[in-house]
Structures are given as C-alpha cells and as structure tokens.
Amino acid sequence: MRVRLLVLSLTAIALSVSSCNFDAKTTKEDRLPPSQFKSDGISMENETKIDALIAQMTLEEKVGMLHGNSMFATAGVERLGIPTLNMTDGPLGIREEISKDNWAPAGWDNDFATYYPAAGSVAATWNPELAYKFGNSVGQEARARDKDVLLSPAVNIIRTPLGGRTYEYFTEDPFLNKKLAVPFIIGIQDNDVMACVKHYAVNNQETNRDYVDVNTDERTLREIYLPAFKASIKEANAYSVMGAYNKFRGDFLCENDYMQNKILRDEWGFKGIIISDWAAVHSTVKSLMNGLDIEMGTRKPFNEYFLADKLLAATKAGEISEKEIDKHVRRILRVLFQVKAIESADRIKGSLATEEHYKDAYDIAAESIVLLKNEHKLLPLKLDGINSIAVIGNNATKKNALGGFGAGVKTKREVTPLDGLKNRLPENIEINYAEGYLERYTKNDNDQKSEITLNTPTTVTALDPEKFQEALEVAKNADMAIIFAGSNRDYETEASDRKDLSLPFGQEELIEKVLAVNPKTIVVMIGGAPFDLNTIKAESSSLLWSWFNGSEGGNALADVILGNINPSGKLPWTMPKKIEDSPAHATHSFPGDGSVTYEEGILVGYRWFDTKNIEPLYPFGYGLSYTHFEFSKIGTNKESYSEDEEIKIHFTISNTGSQDGHEVAQVYVSHPGSSVEKAEKELKGFNKVFVSKGASQDASISIPVKELAFYQEATDKWIVEKGTYLLKIGNSSRNILQEVPIKIH
Structure with a gap:
C-alpha cells in the first residue's frame, strides 16, 4: 500500500463477524489540515512509447478502446500488450462481478468486499483524513479485484432534500464538498487505480435525468456546482471523469463542448479520460469532437454503440479523421501507463475485505453519527437499573449493502443495529425485539417492488396491527426502548427522487405511540437524506441520526449509544421544517419538465435559509456531543x-x-x-x-x-x-x- 503524506497504521484484529470489537475509545489523533493532501499529475514521460503503440494499431483496434465490450470494460490490444480497461462501481465499496452483457451477478465466490459507509456519512464526519482513509482502503480493494477505474466519488451538490442519490453525495456546500473530494481521490489513486469523478456536471436530480436540460447562470455554475470538480482536477489530479446523463444549456453533457473541452480540458488542464455514464451518449462525431473518450452503456449490443461500428463507418466516410481517434486513444494509453497497467512489475496488488478495511469502515461510521437531541440525557445509555431493553423497528435488522437501483456491495459482514447492541450489551440485559412496521410498497401491475422503486416508491403507510401491538407490548414491559426508524436503500435509490419528506411505512405513528407507553425511548433515524422529523423532534427527548453506515455500522452505532464513542458528526446538509422552505422548491424550480432553471442561483442549502432568514428544523453543520x-x-x-x-x-x-x-x-x-x-x-x-x-x-x-x-x-x-x-x-x-x-x- 502506497500512502502519500498520511501514514495509516492499523492492526488487524482476528475476530468473528458477529463479535468484531474494535477499540471504541475516543483518542487524540494527529490531524493534517486539508491543504496537506497533494497528488502528482498525469505523467507525460511515456509519450514516445504511446506514439509507437498507436502507430502499430489498426483502426478497428483503436475504436475498440473507445467503447464498452462488456458491462464494465473496454477492449485492449493483446498483441501489443495493451490490457483491457476494467472498471467497477464504488460508492459503497467494490461492486460484485456481473455478467459480461447484462446486470445479472456473475456468480463468483471470491468477489465479496468491504461495505463502506455512504458518502453522506463521510461528509458528516467533517474529517478529510477519513475521506482519504476511505479512498485508500477502497482503492486497495479495487486493485485486489484487478480494476483500473473506480467509478467514484460522486461530488454533485445536494440541491433538493428529495434527491434519490443524496446518500451517495457528500453535501450541499461546495467548500466542504471539495475538501472531502480531494483526499478521497488521492487515497484511491495512491493505489494505482483511476478515480472517476462523477457526474460531470449539474446532475442534481434523478427525475427526468436522461434528458432534462439544466440552465444556470455562469456565476452559479462556477461558485456552486463546479468547485469540487475543479479541485478534483487541479488539486487531486483525478485521472478520469464521468460525463452525466442530463443536458446543460441545450447539449447533452457527454457531447458538451463548453463543459468538456473549454472548461475541463482547456481551462483546468485535464489530461485524463472522460467516460460516459451508462447509455448517456447520443451521437458519434459530436461526442468525440466535444471531448468524450469512452462510451459505456447497457441497452443494446456493444457493436451498436455510437463509438463502435458507427464510429468506424463515420471514419471511413470521412466524417471524422483517424487523427482525432488517435487523440482519444492516446489519452487512454496515458492513464493506463499512469496506473502501471502497462509495462510495470511493481503495480500495487491490493487486498480485499480485511480486518484493516473493516476497521476503516468502523472509523468512518463512528465519527459520522449525529446527536440531534438529548434533552433528558438518556444518552449515553446508563445501564444501572436496566434489566431489559425493547429494540423496535425494521431498521434494527435491515441490511443496506444491497438494495435499490444502483451499485451495492456483496459483503460477508454487515453488522445491523440489533447485532451491534447484542455485541456490546452485557449478557444479563434482556433484549426484546419487535419489528414494529413492515417495509411495504403498493402493488404495481407485475407485483414487483423493483418496478416501484424505479418511479419513486409508493409505500403502504398503514401499520400492520399485529406488528404494531407487539411493539407496544414490548416497549411497555421494558425498562427502556430504542426505536430504529428512517429509510433504507430500497426507498432512497438511484433513478428516482422521493415524492415528499414523509417517513415511510407508518413509522411516525409507531414512534408516537411507543413514546406514549415508554417515555424512556431513544429514537435512532437511519437514512441518507432529510425527512420530516417535526413531530418526532417535539415528542422525543433523545434523537440520533445514523447513515447507511457500512459493514461495521451496527457496532459503531452501539458504541455511540453506550458512550464508548462520543458522537462528533455534523449534518452536511440542511434539514428543513417543510419542503417548501428549501430553495429549489420555494422557487418552484424542481423538477421541471424538459428543462429546469436553477432559480435560486447561488443560494443553495443553508445559504438560502440563512439569507432569507428561514428557520430550519436542523441547520447545516449541526451536531451535539455528550460533553460541552x-x-x-x-x-x-x-x-x-x-x-x-x-x-x-x-x-x-x-x-x-x-x-x-x-x-x-x-x-x-x-x-x-x-x-x-x-x-x-x-x-x-x-x-x-x-x-x-x-x-x-x-x-x-x-x-x-x-x-x-x-x-x-x-x-x-x-x-x-x-x-x-x-x-x-x-x-x-x-x-x-x-x-x-x-x-x-
């Protein structure tokens, strides 16, 4: 493992999956300021070798490098020693291997990986060193799986609380965004893996994401939506960028001359490769001329891609020159040399799902949990006189490594909140679990939940009478109760935005009734985006916010509840009292139809609330502690x-x-x-x-x-x-x- 400027010394602890018990003591750490993270740029020293390789390639071999020849790879040229360019999803860790030509799992038995906390969790730590630790750790796992490109991080600004990918993005603030993105990228690329920064750019909604035309004034673009991308290139020297689905000012992002050529390459000096989001390409000549290097996709045979047979035909017809194709091949070869995929015997080998990596996931989770309220000091939990604890809620046992539409992780370890409490509580304390609410969605024509989640999940809000009564009885007869509520990755998902801020599945009623029968109840919300917590905030005395928090999330959460860890998380976004208070909704500029104009301009997130003097439910940067x-x-x-x-x-x-x-x-x-x-x-x-x-x-x-x-x-x-x-x-x-x-x- 190569580490630049930051030495991470972690001791592997050989413990079982159920009882993994990392050191939870809060200790002093020597922290480097964010400005200390540095990265080398893409080297130009291999240009002569690249010239020689290009001179020996046929047109068909060159074109083969510019489009996917499987779901996550492009073609190499074996006879010249040019390898396949292998990619993998990575927002929560390394995705399981999938089939060559469809999304079905490949069925490997050696592609289990560490499930890391989501980006929202990383942002809540407000700790750039943990962003580096995440990048470095997941970069090692990418190399262990022989990947060249990690499709991460996602640095789009959180413009609306309803965004389906809010959990996958860092924050609503451009400054915090770039200060976390830079060390994350450096951590990845310190392991001979390309970070692919996405989704470039102004890709801030899932609704109509395939075609919506986004319009902003130039100042808003530069001050809010581009700083993290700019820092990723100029400070972190990211080797690749992913072009987004949507349009910007009339042109799709993957064929947008202004964004890809004029800003990214000419102004910022980007020398890496631009990879399309999957099926985000709409032209052949225009895409290449305006900066795209690689087309990836899913919806048709690989030879039918715009940069496959159509590119060969366009070249032979004189619509585009072979010299232009050489320019894009050169960029790909350049980054392949950069990550030592060509002519190198000392490329990092990596490691996968190790105890060190589970410890990395734990460290992030432990610093991410936000204490929202602690009025009667139920937290940290004092065990004197406690003989029984009621644990209530589907989220106490819900696993989020997989779920929803988008990239997950196949992992051998995901400690749930209930598991964490069982691991940490003394054996003499009785834990009585009640599910409380069912995760239920309205039926569609095919009775398939996956169909619903693609078009904003519609949930059944009525509580199941039997589950509800069981929860009340368990709470009533316990010395105290802990409710695990909130969301999950089937409800918050790529490809759809939520309809509103309501808690799904009738949870609000459940929480109110449990608090009524047992006031000594701690409420723990698990989710990636804001919800309407007005009633819960008013009626509960102790309220915690956790996230989709990785393989060790349950242990970290239990350590915070028990006081082994003092919570230090801060909200990376504003939680509004009502959706109409948020800028994109107050200005009626979400989601638009064929187009959307960002009417709030530079007043995104807390900037809007503070400037307009609108009181949020919880402000940006908020988080309490067990100390003062x-x-x-x-x-x-x-x-x-x-x-x-x-x-x-x-x-x-x-x-x-x-x-x-x-x-x-x-x-x-x-x-x-x-x-x-x-x-x-x-x-x-x-x-x-x-x-x-x-x-x-x-x-x-x-x-x-x-x-x-x-x-x-x-x-x-x-x-x-x-x-x-x-x-x-x-x-x-x-x-x-x-x-x-x-x-x-």
Whole structure:
C-alpha cells in the first residue's frame, strides 16, 4: 500500500463477524489540515512509447478502446500488450462481478468486499483524513479485484432534500464538498487505480435525468456546482471523469463542448479520460469532437454503440479523421501507463475485505453519527437499573449493502443495529425485539417492488396491527426502548427522487405511540437524506441520526449509544421544517419538465435559509456531543490582508464536560458591503479538534484570501473585492459564537 503524506497504521484484529470489537475509545489523533493532501499529475514521460503503440494499431483496434465490450470494460490490444480497461462501481465499496452483457451477478465466490459507509456519512464526519482513509482502503480493494477505474466519488451538490442519490453525495456546500473530494481521490489513486469523478456536471436530480436540460447562470455554475470538480482536477489530479446523463444549456453533457473541452480540458488542464455514464451518449462525431473518450452503456449490443461500428463507418466516410481517434486513444494509453497497467512489475496488488478495511469502515461510521437531541440525557445509555431493553423497528435488522437501483456491495459482514447492541450489551440485559412496521410498497401491475422503486416508491403507510401491538407490548414491559426508524436503500435509490419528506411505512405513528407507553425511548433515524422529523423532534427527548453506515455500522452505532464513542458528526446538509422552505422548491424550480432553471442561483442549502432568514428544523453543520465545548481567545494573525495572503484564525476550545470528544470549529464569511448579491454567510474553513475532558486545545484555521472571491460574469474572472469582511466562528451555520472583522486591501 502506497500512502502519500498520511501514514495509516492499523492492526488487524482476528475476530468473528458477529463479535468484531474494535477499540471504541475516543483518542487524540494527529490531524493534517486539508491543504496537506497533494497528488502528482498525469505523467507525460511515456509519450514516445504511446506514439509507437498507436502507430502499430489498426483502426478497428483503436475504436475498440473507445467503447464498452462488456458491462464494465473496454477492449485492449493483446498483441501489443495493451490490457483491457476494467472498471467497477464504488460508492459503497467494490461492486460484485456481473455478467459480461447484462446486470445479472456473475456468480463468483471470491468477489465479496468491504461495505463502506455512504458518502453522506463521510461528509458528516467533517474529517478529510477519513475521506482519504476511505479512498485508500477502497482503492486497495479495487486493485485486489484487478480494476483500473473506480467509478467514484460522486461530488454533485445536494440541491433538493428529495434527491434519490443524496446518500451517495457528500453535501450541499461546495467548500466542504471539495475538501472531502480531494483526499478521497488521492487515497484511491495512491493505489494505482483511476478515480472517476462523477457526474460531470449539474446532475442534481434523478427525475427526468436522461434528458432534462439544466440552465444556470455562469456565476452559479462556477461558485456552486463546479468547485469540487475543479479541485478534483487541479488539486487531486483525478485521472478520469464521468460525463452525466442530463443536458446543460441545450447539449447533452457527454457531447458538451463548453463543459468538456473549454472548461475541463482547456481551462483546468485535464489530461485524463472522460467516460460516459451508462447509455448517456447520443451521437458519434459530436461526442468525440466535444471531448468524450469512452462510451459505456447497457441497452443494446456493444457493436451498436455510437463509438463502435458507427464510429468506424463515420471514419471511413470521412466524417471524422483517424487523427482525432488517435487523440482519444492516446489519452487512454496515458492513464493506463499512469496506473502501471502497462509495462510495470511493481503495480500495487491490493487486498480485499480485511480486518484493516473493516476497521476503516468502523472509523468512518463512528465519527459520522449525529446527536440531534438529548434533552433528558438518556444518552449515553446508563445501564444501572436496566434489566431489559425493547429494540423496535425494521431498521434494527435491515441490511443496506444491497438494495435499490444502483451499485451495492456483496459483503460477508454487515453488522445491523440489533447485532451491534447484542455485541456490546452485557449478557444479563434482556433484549426484546419487535419489528414494529413492515417495509411495504403498493402493488404495481407485475407485483414487483423493483418496478416501484424505479418511479419513486409508493409505500403502504398503514401499520400492520399485529406488528404494531407487539411493539407496544414490548416497549411497555421494558425498562427502556430504542426505536430504529428512517429509510433504507430500497426507498432512497438511484433513478428516482422521493415524492415528499414523509417517513415511510407508518413509522411516525409507531414512534408516537411507543413514546406514549415508554417515555424512556431513544429514537435512532437511519437514512441518507432529510425527512420530516417535526413531530418526532417535539415528542422525543433523545434523537440520533445514523447513515447507511457500512459493514461495521451496527457496532459503531452501539458504541455511540453506550458512550464508548462520543458522537462528533455534523449534518452536511440542511434539514428543513417543510419542503417548501428549501430553495429549489420555494422557487418552484424542481423538477421541471424538459428543462429546469436553477432559480435560486447561488443560494443553495443553508445559504438560502440563512439569507432569507428561514428557520430550519436542523441547520447545516449541526451536531451535539455528550460533553460541552467552549470557544475562547478567538482572533486573527492580522487585521488587514492582501489578495495573495492567508487569513489565520486562532482559537481555543475547552472541554468543560466529563467525556473526551471532538468538536468541529466552522468559519463562515460574510461580506455585507459587496457590490454583488452574496449569501448571508458561506463556509470557508473548518477544523475537527480533539479535546480531552477538562482540558483546552489551541487550534487554528487558515483561509487563503482568494477563497473569498466571487465569479464576475462580465470579465469571466474570480474577483476578491476590497473592503471589510466578517469571519463568523461557530459550530453550525446557525450557532455563531463570535464575529471577527478583517479588511482586504
């Protein structure tokens, strides 16, 4: 394993699947600031070798490299030592092997992998080092399965809480997005695997995703939807990018000259390859001329792809030159050399589903869980006087490694919340489980749930009387209860957006009734996107938010409930009180029909809520702790800065409670005197700091002055205006503890 700038030393622990017990103690870690993650660019030293290979290739061999010849591979040229380019899905870990020409599992017995927490979970850690750890770990697994390209990360902005892939994306904020994407990509590519950053770009809804034409003004495009992609290229040096399904300003993204050539290649200097999303190509000559390199897909024989027989015919007819084809083949060969797939004996071999990797998954899950409410201090769970615990809810036993439409993981280990409690609780405590609600969908013509999930799942909201009564009896007769509710990956799924924020399956009624019969009830929500928790927030005293949290998710959740881990997760998106408060819905610009215009402009997520003074249910960056932190001695190294300098904010965090823990210091910037519209505040820096109980820790956050720039459409330039700015330091977008003015001259 090659590690750049970050040494991860983890000890394998040989334990059984059911009782895996990683060290749950919260300890101090030496954290590197996000700016320390660096990556080498794509090498140009093999150009002579590439010229020689291209000169020996037939036109048919060249074209074979530009389109899929199986579901996840393109053709190589065996006689010249050019290997097949092998790809795999990777948002939750390495996907199981599937058949050559359809989505059916290949039936291998050696393609089990680690199920990692979803990207929303990674974002909730607010920890770039864990993003690197995830990338490095899953990169090792990709190499162990002989993959060249990992189709990850997905860095699209969360524009609507209803998005079917919200769980798969990081955040609603472009700054947090890029600070997590960069180390994630570097971690992958440190293992001789190409990261494929997706879905480029403005791909923010599943509804009509195949054809919807997205329109934004240029400033919104540059400030909100492109920063993570730009950082992926210019800072992380990503080797590949995936073109999205949708259109942008009239042209499909996979044939969009402005996005692929002018911005990605000419402006940002991208030297890697652009791979289409599956069946996202609509032309032959236009796609190649406008920047696409590889067409992948699913819906027809491989030779019928636009970049297969049609490309051969177009070349022979003189519609496109062989020189143009050579340009794309060159790019592919360049990245194959980069990941040592050609002429290299020292390519990383990787490892698969090891105890080290399960530990990586645990570490991410443990830092991602968000404490939303703890009014009566039921958490952490105190076991004195507790003889029996009622565990209620389908989500206590639901597994999410597989499910829904899209990529999952075939894994030998997925610890459920119920498993985690059984692993962690003393044997003398009786656990009584009741399912409580059934995961039920309305029937369609074929009585197939999979058909429903492709078109927004419609759920049966009535509770099953027998299951409901069983849950009430179990809760009534227990010393305390824990309800595991929320969502799952059949309900939150690629290819469909949710209809509303409602909790499915009648869960709200179940939770209300259980709280009525046993007030000592902890509510744990599991999901990837916001839900309507207004009633639950009002009626419950202890509320936790967890995620689709990987192979070790149940153990990590149990450790948080029991206080072995002090929760340190922070929400990476805003949870609205009602859907009409969210910007895309308040402006009636979701989902559109044939086209959609992002009417909210730069005011996405918390920017909208804070600027319009709309109170959310839970704000961006929010998350409580079992201990209490105080900020003091907040200041800056200077009062006035030039454009080429860095602002250094220094502060002290004191832990005045009784448990060690992490706090996330967040710096938002306001510019009241700006000549253009700006959000009330924008995240521009953060630092996750460990503080022992009773101790204080000095910390700092550095912000390059250039981060304060806005995109000026008239000049197509980034502009840092002179004047007074306010640095707002706090631990959520709505909990600002102190403001510090600075001047930019």
